Amino acid sequence: xxxxxxxxxxxxxxxxxxxxxxxxGLMDKVGEPVFKILKKWHQMDDVTPDxxxxxxxxxxxxxxxxxxxxxxxxxxxxxxxVKALREKHQASANVCRSMTFIMTYDCNFRxxxxxxGDAISKKAIMTPQQIDxxxxxxxxxxxxxxxxxxxxxxxxxxxxxxxxxxxxNGKQYNIIxxxxxxxxxxxxxxxxxxxxxxxxLDGEENAHNKRRFLEDGxxxxxxxxxxxxxxxxxxxxxxxxxNLDDGNLSTxxxxxxxxxxxxxxxxxxxxxxxxxxxxxxxxxxSNLMVGLYEKDVQSGNDDSxxxxxxxxxxxxxxxxxxxxxxxPIYSFCFAHVGDMHLVDPYGYIYPCLISAxxxxxxxxxxxxxxxxxxxxxxxxxxxxxPKCQTCEYSLLCGGGxxxxxxxxxxxFKPECSNIRSQIHLMLPKIYKINEAAK
Numbered sequence: 001x002x003x004x005x006x007x008x009x010x011x012x013x014x015x016x017x018x019x020x021x022x023x024x025g026l027m028d029k030v031g032e033p034v035f036k037i038l039k040k041w042h043q044m045d046d047v048t049p050d051x052x053x054x055x056x057x058x059x060x061x062x063x064x065x066x067x068x069x070x071x072x073x074x075x076x077x078x079x080x081x082v083k084a085l086r087e088k089h090q091a092s093a094n095v096c097r098s099m100t101f102i103m104t105y106d107c108n109f110r111x112x113x114x115x116x117g118d119a120i121s122k123k124a125i126m127t128p129q130q131i132d133x134x135x136x137x138x139x140x141x142x143x144x145x146x147x148x149x150x151x152x153x154x155x156x157x158x159x160x161x162x163x164x165x166x167x168x169n170g171k172q173y174n175i176i177x178x179x180x181x182x183x184x185x186x187x188x189x190x191x192x193x194x195x196x197x198x199x200x201l202d203g204e205e206n207a208h209n210k211r212r213f214l215e216d217g218x219x220x221x222x223x224x225x226x227x228x229x230x231x232x233x234x235x236x237x238x239x240x241x242x243n244l245d246d247g248n249l250s251t252x253x254x255x256x257x258x259x260x261x262x263x264x265x266x267x268x269x270x271x272x273x274x275x276x277x278x279x280x281x282x283x284x285x286s287n288l289m290v291g292l293y294e295k296d297v298q299s300g301n302d303d304s305x306x307x308x309x310x311x312x313x314x315x316x317x318x319x320x321x322x323x324x325x326x327x328p329i330y331s332f333c334f335a336h337v338g339d340m341h342l343v344d345p346y347g348y349i350y351p352c353l354i355s356a357x358x359x360x361x362x363x364x365x366x367x368x369x370x371x372x373x374x375x376x377x378x379x380x381x382x383x384x385x386p387k388c389q390t391c392e393y394s395l396l397c398g399g400g401x402x403x404x405x406x407x408x409x410x411x412f413k414p415e416c417s418n419i420r421s422q423i424h425l426m427l428p429k430i431y432k433i434n435e436a437a438k
Contacts, residue, residue: 001067003041004074006392010423012431020316020423022395023077024065025326027319081395082383085330089381094338096138100146100174101126102344102356103160107151109178109220111212113243115278116150119357124345125156128163133367134343135167144195146174148342148353153181158188165192174198176353178212180220182227189236198273199228200241203251204258211248232266239308242274244288253295260305273308278354282421290429297437316396317427321434328395331381336398338363338378351377360408377402380411387414396423 010018015032030038037054041047047067049058061067068074105122107114114120135142145168147153152161152175165188172193179199182189189197201224202211209219228238240259242252256272263270274292276285289309296306319326334340335351342350347367348359355361355377364372372378382388385399393416400415402408 001047001062001069002045002071003038003047004066004068005071006074006078006395007038007066008392008396008423009035009038010427012428016431018320018427018431019066020326020396021065022326022328022392023074023081025319025328026064027326028061028064078395081328082330085328086381086383089330089337092337092339093378095141096339096341097141098144098146098340099134099138099142100148100340100342100353101131101134101152101164102148102150102342102350103152103157104154104345105150105357106154106156107149107178108154108180108214109151109212110215110217113211113277115354116357120150122150122346122357126160126164126343126345128160130343130345130347130367131160131164131167133370134341137341137343137349137366137370142168142171144172144174146176146342148176148356151178151180153177153185155181155184158185161185161188178220179224179227180214182224183230186227186230186234189231190234194236196237196239196271197231198239198241199224200243201255202243203248204255207248207251208255211243229263232263232269235269237269237271239271239273242272243277244274244292245277245284249288249291256305267305270305271308272305275309282417283425286421286425286429290426290433293430294433297433316423317430320427321430326396329398330383332398332401336377336380341366343367354403358408361402361411375412377411385412385414393419 004021004023006022008020008022010020012018012029017030017032017035019028019030019038021027034057037057047058049055068077104125105116105119106125107120145164147161172195174195176198182197182199200212201221202208205221208221212220214220231238240256242255244252252274256274259270276288292307315326315329318324331337333352335355338351340351342353342356343366344350344356347365348362349364349366350356350361351363361377362373363376363378364370380399380402382394382399388394388399391414397416397419400418402411402415404415404418405411405413
């Protein structure tokens with residue numbers, strides 16, 4: 001028998017290694033002596049254990065799917081997995097359960113790091129006709145509504161928002177807003193079933209006001225806080241988003257603690273999503289997210305007060321931290337499935353929040369006509385990306401996020417840096433944090 005190719009070794013440091021079996025999702029931690037034996041076996045065309053220890057190791061790994069009789073058997077196993085994933089993917093594809101309305105790209109803020117950049121120069125607001133067309137596209141399967149921008153809660157958007165709400169009775173809402181007009185829109189927000197209102201605060205007052213200010217440069221922190229408090233007082237769930245880098249990491253942590261104390265009586269309504277800047281490199285993102293994870297581990301706070309993104313790492317890291325089995329994936333994320341659409345005031349359909357406004361990543365149009373592209377993210381998976389078909393990482397990363405590609409001329413290329421960064425940079429650091437906390 002031979003060792004499968006789909007074994008990914010991760011150096012955890014201190015003579016410890018993690019073996020990830022990407023065919024069946026099992027993970028095993030081993031020491032240096034075992035790892036040396038595996039390196040030897042990896043070179044053998046027919047593994048024959050030498051001695052009692054190797055025999056015991058062989059039997060253990062055989063029971064966990066690390067051996068096959070020949071390469072064609074391994075390829076057949078992967079093909080079977082991919083076929084099951086494809087069928088599951090196709091069953092979910094294009095059944096729109098969630099639709100996010102980009103009410104406008106316009107915004108009253110001028111945050112210097114905004115990833116939408118020049119999109120704020122687009123002043124159009126969704127019309128009732130566009131809202132009707134979008135809802136017709138979604139059909140009866142629609143369960144949740146998202147509001148996004150730009151800034152969706154601008155006074156100029158109110159008539160369209162009122163129309164949308166009147167047409168979506170019984171739906172639940174997720175709202176992403178800068179929070180400046182929460183008080184002015186409170187009556188409208190009170191009339192709908194809200195899952196979450198996400199508001200960005202980039203640290204304590206001074207730090208926030210240097211990064212998130214009005215078009216004329218005026219500060220925003222105090223007015224946002226008034227709106228947040230009013231929402232919490234009226235049982236509306238608030239998620240505080242923080243965009244962090246080295247310049248505001250400490251003040252962001254300070255703000256989180258002060259908000260937990262200030263709004264202690266609203267436990268369960270207040271959550272946090274703390275993340276690196278979208279423009280950060282993979283290593284920088286890795287270091288920051290690991291640092292945030294370490295703070296949560298050390299704090300011992302209950303889950304509701306921890307960073308929501310801690311539970312949204314790559315599934316490999318989540319599985320490693322809780323000892324769970326990995327599930328293979330067919331494509332990188334929900335955006336590739338097509339069960340969620342973002343619609344904008346210019347008639348385009350986008351697959352996710354980060355792609356909004358990048359016309360090259362639009363999957364089609366909904367107005368004035370419904371038309372989907374033949375080649376889009378919805379068709380991107382480990383079967384349509386040629387290099388993924390023979391890659392041992394593919395069932396773990398689904399081809400990676402296309403937004404990380406250097407260009408969008410050909411999205412049927414893999415984006416490998418993220419998965420390798422998370423496995424080989426983040427995971428060993430998280431292992432050390434967990435070991436130190438024992």
